[in-house]
Amino acid sequence: MNSSRLRLLFFIACLLLLPAGEALAELVVVVNARSGVAVMTRNEIINIFFGRYRQFFNGVEAQPVDLVDSHADRARFYSALVGKDLSDVNAYWSRQVFSGRMQPPPRVANPDEVMKWVSAHPGGIGFVDLAKADARVRVVYEFKP
Amino acid sequence: MTRQRADILLRQAAGSFFAIAILLVQLLVAPQVAANEESAFSLHGFGTLGLARTTGNQAEFVRDLSQPRGATDHWDARVDSVLGLQANWQLTPQLEAVIQATSRYRYDRTFTPEISWAFLKYDPNPQLSLRAGRLGTEFFMLADSRLVGYSYLPVRPPGDFFWYLPFYAIDGADLAVTVPVGEDVLRGKVYYGVSDANIPLADKQWKIDGSAMAGGYLDYQAGAWLFRLSYANIRFSHEMPIDDVLAAYLPPAQAAQASQYLTTANTRSHYYSLGAIYDSGPWLFQLMLNKIKQGSNIFQSSEGGYVLAGYRIAQVTPYLGYSWIHSDSRGNTLNPVVASIMADSHADQNTTILGARWDFAHNMAIKAQWDAIRGEPASIFPYRQERAAWTGKTDVFSVTMDFVF
Numbered sequence: 001m002n003s004s005r006l007r008l009l010f011f012i013a014c015l016l017l018l019p020a021g022e023a024l025a026e027l028v029v030v031v032n033a034r035s036g037v038a039v040m041t042r043n044e045i046i047n048i049f050f051g052r053y054r055q056f057f058n059g060v061e062a063q064p065v066d067l068v069d070s071h072a073d074r075a076r077f078y079s080a081l082v083g084k085d086l087s088d089v090n091a092y093w094s095r096q097v098f099s100g101r102m103q104p105p106p107r108v109a110n111p112d113e114v115m116k117w118v119s120a121h122p123g124g125i126g127f128v129d130l131a132k133a134d135a136r137v138r139v140v141y142e143f144k145p
Numbered sequence: 146m147t148r149q150r151a152d153i154l155l156r157q158a159a160g161s162f163f164a165i166a167i168l169l170v171q172l173l174v175a176p177q178v179a180a181n182e183e184s185a186f187s188l189h190g191f192g193t194l195g196l197a198r199t200t201g202n203q204a205e206f207v208r209d210l211s212q213p214r215g216a217t218d219h220w221d222a223r224v225d226s227v228l229g230l231q232a233n234w235q236l237t238p239q240l241e242a243v244i245q246a247t248s249r250y251r252y253d254r255t256f257t258p259e260i261s262w263a264f265l266k267y268d269p270n271p272q273l274s275l276r277a278g279r280l281g282t283e284f285f286m287l288a289d290s291r292l293v294g295y296s297y298l299p300v301r302p303p304g305d306f307f308w309y310l311p312f313y314a315i316d317g318a319d320l321a322v323t324v325p326v327g328e329d330v331l332r333g334k335v336y337y338g339v340s341d342a343n344i345p346l347a348d349k350q351w352k353i354d355g356s357a358m359a360g361g362y363l364d365y366q367a368g369a370w371l372f373r374l375s376y377a378n379i380r381f382s383h384e385m386p387i388d389d390v391l392a393a394y395l396p397p398a399q400a401a402q403a404s405q406y407l408t409t410a411n412t413r414s415h416y417y418s419l420g421a422i423y424d425s426g427p428w429l430f431q432l433m434l435n436k437i438k439q440g441s442n443i444f445q446s447s448e449g450g451y452v453l454a455g456y457r458i459a460q461v462t463p464y465l466g467y468s469w470i471h472s473d474s475r476g477n478t479l480n481p482v483v484a485s486i487m488a489d490s491h492a493d494q495n496t497t498i499l500g501a502r503w504d505f506a507h508n509m510a511i512k513a514q515w516d517a518i519r520g521e522p523a524s525i526f527p528y529r530q531e532r533a534a535w536t537g538k539t540d541v542f543s544v545t546m547d548f549v550f
Binding site for chain 1: 187189191229231233235241243245262264266270271272276280281287289290292293295296297323325328329330332366368369425426427457460504507508510549
């Protein structure tokens with residue numbers, strides 16, 4: 001195999017992979033690195049974000065953080081997690097709030113704020129792009145694109 | 146007399162207890178609140194602007210028994226319109242104060258605002274939740290969010306299922322326990338309290354304030370499925386205002402006997418229900434069944450239920466439902482006057498529901514719905530001002546705009 005053919009193959013591979021990598025930046029669920037949680041199931045994450053049960057398996061109380069509606073990652077997250085539109089999620093929370101059962105997770109403006117929240121709360125849990133996740137947090141769930 | 150006075154004293158005591166509790170909590174946690182970076186106070190609201198009409202004027206259609214007049218063949222805004230405001234104050238991470246006021250067409254034919262909830266909620270850990278004050282009742286699943294149109298799919302909770310439920314709040318306490326079962330969640334709740342309400346009855350009102358309510362339920366959440374078993378009862382504290390009707394049509398001795406026979410004070414009604422909800426992706430499916438055992442001869446025990454299915458397509462969710470209610474007439478009616486009073490609580494009908502919800506803007510939805518009610522002419526219980534020509538069949542058309550903020 002000569003070098004020009006290799007270059008061509010590499011070029012094609014880049015063409016195929018790059019746009020995919022950009023368009024489908026992988027959304028992951030992260031927890032505080034010191035929470036002692038290493039991996040979670042989808043149902044455990046649903047239970048925490050929908051307020052059904054806000055505790056990790058090891059007894060640490062979960063403190064979820066959400067994004068504002070105007071940030072596109074919020075719609076991506078709920079679509080990937082439960083296949084629901086944001087208006088369904090908001091309707092769910094209006095039932096919980098106005099029946100006096102519970103409050104939704106606090107909402108922050110952007111993924112940097114999510115990272116700040118998760119690293120500042122022992123039971124912090126949020127969702128960000130994989131590229132955003134640094135040593136302050138631990139990735140416990142990946143949504144396969 | 147003594148009973149009434151005891152009720153008043155009890156309520157005053159509960160009121161002052163609540164005020165003192167809030168004051169104490171304020172004093173205790175004030176420094177913490179100031180130090181808390183997260184917003185401790187929030188104000189939210191919900192509302193519905195609704196229009197409903199039927200295809201006839203032989204009976205007036207109401208949302209539930211708390212409404213004295215209803216819709217006929219003219220568009221009527223009273224049936225579904227409501228406005229609610231709610232303030233939440235997170236005093237500590239475990240303690241929250243909630244107060245909600247609502248305005249809707251009510252028993253006295255006004256939209257006078259009421260304090261629907263006012264309670265303190267204490268969640269010492271993720272397993273336990275305690276509330277005390279004025280609370281929403283959950284005699285049936287979803288019953289404590291019946292007024293929040295934005296939170297559910299159809300225009301209003303199916304009447305055949307919810308008509309017998311004019312109770313919205315108790316002054317009391319509840320306790321909920323949540324236990325994980327693998328990835329599933331089991332939740333149980335018990336509550337006790339006294340009612341603070343009136344039910345309209347022709348041109349009069351039946352006081353149910355002071356009536357003791359107690360109940361509980363078990364929820365099992367497994368993925369997209371939620372199942373509930375529930376039980377509740379109410380012990381009515383007052384008589385229905387029917388004595389002057391009896392006196393007008395019956396000789397005194399018979400009137401007294403009839404009054405005794407139709408007594409409601411100190412009778413107990415029992416509410417049993419079973420519900421299943423499947424909520425996943427674009428699909429929503431609900432099945433609810435209930436059985437109501439009435440202690441007083443003036444009411445008929447009943448069985449009802451509904452199924453509802455919806456499928457979201459982009460911003461529009463069409464839905465289809467079917468509901469039913471059948472009540473059992475009692476055999477012994479003493480005399481024709483008593484029989485006609487007892488026949489007032491007869492219900493025997495089913496309803497086909499067809500509609501669509503359009504989430505046209507952020508936190509706003511428009512709904513349009515057709516209810517095809519097919520019942521027996523004797524099915525007059527859920528209606529107001531029914532006339533002799535009533536056939537038991539009518540169609541209800543409704544349009545609403547729901548919002549939350």
